[in-house]
Amino acid sequence: VLKYYIEPQLVLVSDPRYDAQAIKEAAIARIPVIAFCSTDNMLSNIDLAVPINNRGKSSLPYAFWYLAKRVLMERGLLTPEKEAEILPESFMPTSVT
Structure with missing residues (x-):
């Protein structure tokens, strides 16, 4: 029935209040x-809290940009030459009119 189900090895949440x-x-x-936590978040059942303003319009995109960049660097997929190709702006929400 669940042929393609894969158990997660890690959960990453951007706000413990909304992802309770x-x-x-x-x-x-x-x-x-792992949770991006602000000063008003509870830390129950969180193994690693990353202190960040998780309510800011641009703080979460920058956090996800940095996290993606570090993961790619650790995997050896991001060299200093390619580093400039991944811009924080690509993680920013675009305004829809």
Whole structure:
């Protein structure tokens, strides 16, 4: 029935307040949780809290940009020459008119 189901190895949430159900289910399944947390977030069931203003319009896109950049660097897929190709602006929301 669940032929292509893959159990997650990690849960990343941008705001523990809004992602409380995902955090709760990850805790039950014993899956580690990384959360972008502001000063008003509870840290229950969070394994690694990344302090950030998670309500700012541009702070979360920059956080995801930096995270993606570091993952690519750790995997050896991002060289200093290619680094300039990935701009933080590509993670910014575009205004829809």
